[in-house]
Amino acid sequence: MTRTLITGRYVVGYDGQGHVILPDGEVVYEGDTIIHVGYGYDGPVDERIDAGNAVVGPGFIDLDALADLDSTVLGFDNAPGWRHGRVWASTYVEQGPREAYTAEEEDTKKEYAFAQLLLNGVTTALPITSLLYREWDETYTEFARAAAIGAELGIRLYLGPAYRTGASVVHPDGRFGIHWDEARGRRGLEAAIAFVKDYEGYADGLVRGMLAPDRIECCTRELLEQTAQAARALDCPVRLHCCQSPLEIETMEERFGRSSIGLLDEIGFLDRRALLPHGIRLGGHRPTTASVEQDLDALAGADATLVQCPMVSARMGHFMDSFARMQRRGINVGLGTDTFPPDVITNLHTGIMATRLVEGDESACSAADYYTAATLAGAKALNRPDLGRLAPGTKADITVFDLSGFHLGQLIDPIQTMIMSGSGRDFTRVIVNGRTIAQDRQIKGIDLTRLADQAQRQFDRLRASYPERTHRHPPEHEIFPGAFPVRRTSL
Ligand SMILES: [Zn+2]
Incomplete structure (x- = not known):
């Protein structure tokens, strides 16, 4: 087993309580495990890495990790989403939904997304993709390939194909509804359970299983109950989008007379395995102080985790109210990227600013x-005390953040400067399970230029397929108008 010693101007170590800064510190790892963090290691080493003027820190844990050629970005200036292809036209569903990508393109999308995550310092990812351009759900087969692609790259993954009983639709008159298919929901759950059983511990433990039912309003009560039972039996994380959209909480009120959290509490879904993006709309359809408190009590009592995705939330003009309040209530809040760019640093910065705005x-x-949310809180959510920190006995998932860039300005503190002036592009080395995967913005064995070209062509075709799915089927340029009018004439 190779023993490596890495030094840097700052090491972010873990002292058993929280992160601490060790100036000019060192980290030693042997195989996939850290054996020393601090100073004066005098044992033999096979390899020495001097990171120089840099922060040597833990890898990030991304609980809602963008694993897509992100289509949410198409909505950046194009709201409301249902008018711009974010909800299926009922006429499209009547004809039978289709896959927009081939199996090969599905693979490319994951390879591309995993590479992006790694380059941004994400060492543990729980992938999320859109089901909008899918026939229905994600499949066992494509996730078997995703596990192989992830293992080949060397990223740590929690994987499980997303499934659902229903799909939101918009009717020609603008009314919303849900198109149900219970048999598909059941088959999806069965496939997901089989996947978790087959792939738990795959690739030397880099791949673990999770259950990922799609957003709460697209699941029946039965599917949610069975999912909760399966998560307990498999003892794996279970991620469910909820407390996210006005349509969701309205639907939950109509169907169950409860808030989303209220229903999850009632059916025994909430426990330490539950990971819940995005935690924005608590307390139900007409929230009161009491109904919000009730939801918070349920979350805190169950030790469930809320997943905040600062950039996607802030872009859409809504935010968790609030991160600070969850902390006061002892509710675990982890981080997700969820949208492009999957840049954890920018998400931390956005999260800090938005939380201060929300709290006034x-x-x-x-x-x-926020740095703790992207590391230790994520590890807590996954019940993985061996992740998200640099301490003897933990996994060698390590990032090197370069502090020498002119664009960073004056250094005040390694973490504050990283978040205020840095970005994911400042990571110069990413180590997962003791293997250097990314170095100097490149990934060994991957031609990023070729991958980017392929992804662009694929995405252009996806974009061109929007009219058939979009309410009233307008042409592509009307669904996605550019920032300014385009002129091809002299002015
Ligand atoms: Zn999300």
Whole structure:
């Protein structure tokens, strides 16, 4: 087994309570495990890495990790989403939904997305993709390939194909509804359970299983109950989007007379395995102080995790109310990227600013709070005390953030400067399970230029397929108008 010693201007170590900064510190790892963090290691080593003027820190844990050629970005200036292809036209569903990508293109999309995550310092990812351009759900077969693609790249993954009983639709008159298919929901859950059983511990433990039912309003009560039972039996994480959209909480009120959290609490879905993006709309359709408190009590009592995805939320003009409040209530909040760019640093910065705005208080949260959310809180959510920190006995998932860039300005503190002035593009080395995967913005064995070309062509075709799915089927240029009018004439 190779023993490696890495030094840097700052090491982010873990002292058993939280992260601490070790100036000019060192980290030693042997195989996939860290054996020393601190100073004065005098044992033999096979390899020495001097990271120089850099922060040597833990890899990030991304609980809602963008694993797509992101289509959410098409909505950046194009709201409301249902008018711009974010909800299926009922006429499209009547004809029978189709896959927009070939199996090969599905593979390319995952390879591309995993590469992006790694380059941004994400060492543990729980992938999320859109089901909008799928025939219905994600499949066992494509996830078997995703596991192989992930293992080949060397990223740590929690995988499980997404499934659902229903799909949101918009009727020609603008009314919303849900198209149900219970048999498909059941088959999807069965496939997901089989996948978790087959792939738990795959690739030397890099791949673990999770259950990923699609958003709450697209699941029946039965599917959610069976999912919760399966998660307990398999003892795996279970991720469910909820408390996200006005349509969701309205639907939950109509169908169950409860808030989303209220229903999950009632059916025993909430426990330490539950990972819940996005935690924005708590307390049901007409929230009161009491109904919000009830949801918070249920989350805290169950030790469930809320997953905040700052960039996607802030772009859509809504935000968790609030990260600081969840911390006060002892509710675990982890981080997700969910949209492009899957840049954890930008997400941390956005999260800090938005939380202060929501709270109206500039001391509502700190750089340390958010850095901890993307590391230790994610590890807690996954019940993995061996991740998200650099300490003896933990996994060698390590990032090197370069501090020498002119664009970073004056250094005030490694973490504060990283978040205020840095970005995911400042990571110069990413190590997963003791293997250097990314170095100097490149990934060994991957031609990023070729991958980017392929992804662009694929995405252009996906974009061209929007009219058939979109309400009233307008042409592509009307669904996605550019920022400014285009002129091809002299002015
Ligand atoms: Zn999400």
